[in-house]
Amino acid sequence: MAVEAFAKTNLMEDMDDDDDMPLVFKRSSTTSKQNQSNSSSQKQDGRSGRQVPDIRSPNGQSSSTHKVKTVTSSKASPAVSPLTSPKASPLSSRTSPAPNSRPSSSAGNQAKNVNQQSNVTPKESKQAVEPKSEPNDEAEDSDDDKLLSSRVPSGLSKSTSVHAKKVLCTSTSVQKSRPPKKEDSDDETPLASRFPMKSNAGASTSKFSSSEEVKPKIRQNGLPSATVLSKRPPGEVKSAAQASVKKPRLSDASTPVSSKQPPFKTEKKTEDDDDDVPISQRIKKAVDSASASASKVSYVKKATKVVSSSMKKTKKKLKKPKYSKSSKLQPSSGDGQKWTTLEHNGVIFPPPYKPHGVKMLYKGKPVDLTPEQEEVATMYAVMLDTEYMTKEQFKENFMNDWRKILGKNHVIQKLEECDFTPIYEWHQSEKEKKKQMSSEEKKALREEKLKQEEKYMWAIVDGVKEKVGNFRVEPPGLFRGRGEHPKMGKLKRRIRPNDITINIGKGVPVPECPIPGQRWKEVRHDNTVTWLAFWNDPINPREFKYVFLAASSSLKGQSDKEKYEKARRLKDYIEGIRSAYTKDFASKDPVKRQIAVATYLIDKLALRAGNEKDDDEADTVGCCTLKVENVEPVPPNILKFDFLGKDSIRYQNEVAVYEPVFKAIQQFRSGKKGSDDLFDKLDTSKLNAHLKELMPGLTAKVFRTYNASFTLEQQLTKLTQGGELADKIAVYNVANKEVAIICNHQRTVSKSHSVQISRLNNKIDELKAILEEFKVDLARAKKGKPPVKGADGKAKRNLTPQALQIKIDQTNVKIDNIERQIDTKEELKTVALGTSKINYLDPRITVAWCKRHEVPIEKMFNKSLLAKFAWAMDVEPSFTF
């Protein structure tokens, strides 16, 4: 029943409508949201420190998992395949920390990248050097689908590497052998084109198999069929289904249409969720109005709701009739139309500036400033304790903009002579004051604000009340660019109504301009876009700032779902794509060679595409914009990456690659300077255009989603083994961490980190002292002697040896727990798990896993994630990515 219960969870639906947000999803029975433990703390037998995840999963196994409520511990882990084991080195040894060196901060200690860091050496070298060909071919089949990502060497995931090795790197033998088979001749033919052909042939078969497979479920990834490339089942399968579709035009990422029958899913969907389908499909063709309407109906009824006891307020007001929050997504209609009716109240502006009158000093003397001048001075003063004060660029940009407001002949001429501390201190004391307010006062304030903002918080889209994401106009301030942004410190001026364009349904009232005497810049009625309002970014006028619906809205949910469906589809094409680019590593056409290598890197390392950037932006790169100096080849086949990626987060990694790739990189570098583009014949549009030939709608970023979700599922399958709830949660976190590392989602080490660690160490010391004492007492008790005196000099109670032994055991457990806590804390100090959870991991994987293992979903997803992923909550327990 757990399962069942789960399924029911749903959001509330219409009737109750209460508008407030509380949607709670709970499982009926247990629930208890409250005690969330911190995952980390628990004990677990299973995972010892070294869990090196090895991605390779075994076959997968058993299908039946679902439905089983009981434990089943044995399930997944069959013996580990031999392959795996080799790699599993003890990496656990602490990964050496410091992965990230953020530019700004820390200096460099970082070792290498998150991934492999220190330990690289040993194993790495080994691998690198000796390519192992071990991987058997057949084994291969089973895992064909694996991701490449595994950076080989990396510490943590070494296992992953297995795959890598096999497929991509090294083993010459392997590699070689493979390609030949399939490819045979046509190098140039796009895979896509090839697929179809084959598919036809096998269509019938494929269909079968596919369906069958589905049911059994779990296995999936193995796509056994993959076996020999030559068949490339996936491709075919798919193609068959879609063949027709594609032609029509494609580009739409969303797939096609009619396809309702995509091989795999078909089956399942029938069961219960039809919702899957609709979404993407309708896109194009569709639109069959008929169907559309139909679907709508269905979705409505579908929602079942379970109201938890806790939902108290549910019934409050019913203002507008229908706010349903069904988890079902409504179909999007073809042609780009995003909504039919749209109502909202516009945006809210920050309050006007209130002068404080605190005077800053110039050359030691107080200066009078107009409110406008003071406002800007305050923006700067408030940042006195930030890193920005160490950046010349920031100060210079600030001064240039401030000077415009001060006027040419103002007393204040040089920033160096300015002393903003009075304002800074005033600000600090204001902050303090606020902090000191009683909780009632704070609450009152909050309510006040809420009341004021409430009307802006919601929009009604196609009759459904949806939350608006950011309805507050950005207040003026100094631009805080990341990394070495050329524009940091510039004044971001105040936005006024006449900077703003409103988008709203026709025939509904246009939000009144909240500032008297002013008006909106423009009002549009464009239902092909989802934004409610936008204005030009004051820092870069050619860019825009949009107001969108919140992540929990069905409009966002729908596209989120489509994103994951597309990534899932990639699974069916990946093998063909890999074999195609593998072949192209040696192509004589340099463009092809670069595309092949770039695709390989994106596939294996989950790199971002890497669009070109302007000079007035921070200098960061992605795959297509890598510079020669960012990739250093170290014979025999290691590539050392070191560059600043998005948000100027450093990416450092050492990876053993397939030899042709290594050679190609060396060749791309030859004759160039360090600052030259590594891929000089490539850019993201060429790359994506190529990817699109391989799979409809495929772009570089899909690989990241695919890689992340695939890895999560794989890790969960591999690591989950019965045990306590806490153990399962720990497993999930380990899997999540793997993904975060692959995606290079970093965070800065909190300032209190070292303090926290030493505090824990102290605790361990204390416990150890206690432990020793117990041991002494135990020895004495056995001889019938009384315990020694405690530190405080007081005599202790006499305990039996058994009782003492219990105490000793308990203390040991405590120590172990703390040690484990230290380990995870250390491991996660630079890794951010949230980003992947929000953006890369198909929530259905998590939901299905929770259902299978009786883990309450609210242990994994917080309230906002539950709302964002409402569309995924009723997935079957047997779902596989």
Place this chain on the structure above:
DNA sequence: AAAGGGACTTGGCAACAATTTG
């Protein structure tokens, strides 16, 4: 093909809120 406009997703962090600890 390159440039530019446009829309939407992805990201890290700081402020806040909720909990746990001492």
Place this chain on the structure above:
DNA sequence: CAAATTGTTGCCAAGTCCCTTT
């Protein structure tokens, strides 16, 4: 109960990827 921690949310910067125009 205050202080310390940890979890959430808001903020807004920074990417990706289209699509249209030159």
